Amino acid sequence: MPKVTFRFEGQEITTEVAPGTNLLDAAQACGAREGHACGGVCACSTCHVYVVKGYASLSEASDREQDILDKAFDVKHHSRLGCQAEVLDEDVTVEISAESLQSWYDENPVERRARDERLKAEGRAVPGPARDLRKL
Numbered sequence: 001m002p003k004v005t006f007r008f009e010g011q012e013i014t015t016e017v018a019p020g021t022n023l024l025d026a027a028q029a030c031g032a033r034e035g036h037a038c039g040g041v042c043a044c045s046t047c048h049v050y051v052v053k054g055y056a057s058l059s060e061a062s063d064r065e066q067d068i069l070d071k072a073f074d075v076k077h078h079s080r081l082g083c084q085a086e087v088l089d090e091d092v093t094v095e096i097s098a099e100s101l102q103s104w105y106d107e108n109p110v111e112r113r114a115r116d117e118r119l120k121a122e123g124r125a126v127p128g129p130a131r132d133l134r135k136l
């Protein structure tokens with residue numbers, strides 16, 4: 001079975017998935033922090049990831065996915081929506097975008113408070129909600 005590796009916040013989590021599993025489902029199964037404000041119905045772009053390795057082992061992006069991806073923050077040529085990109089037969093590595101990570105924290109306030117307190121204690125800036133990234 002192919003493996004999917006998620007990179008975020010300086011860590012990596014790898015999980016095995018059945019072919020046909022989308023990246024968002026893989027992230028949720030292994031605890032990777034990928035946002036999904038619309039619930040995975042290709043309507044929000046908060047599951048935005050950058051494919052680091054294995055782009056050819058993902059299903060082809062539909063016109064709908066590309067339309068929604070156009071609304072994401074900091075889109076790159078190797079961007080995909082996790083809820084739409086299905087893993088085929090080779091290993092894939094993705095980096096969770098800043099927008100998606102912040103969206104995950106917005107969806108998980110207990111973890112967001114803990115992160116914010118840690119950042120404050122370290123004297124670092126605390127990010128605002130994911131929607132604020134679009135104002136930059």
Ligand code: FES
Pocket residue numbers: 035036037038039040041042043044045046047068081082083084
């Ligand atoms: S979760 Fe909303 S577009 Fe993927």
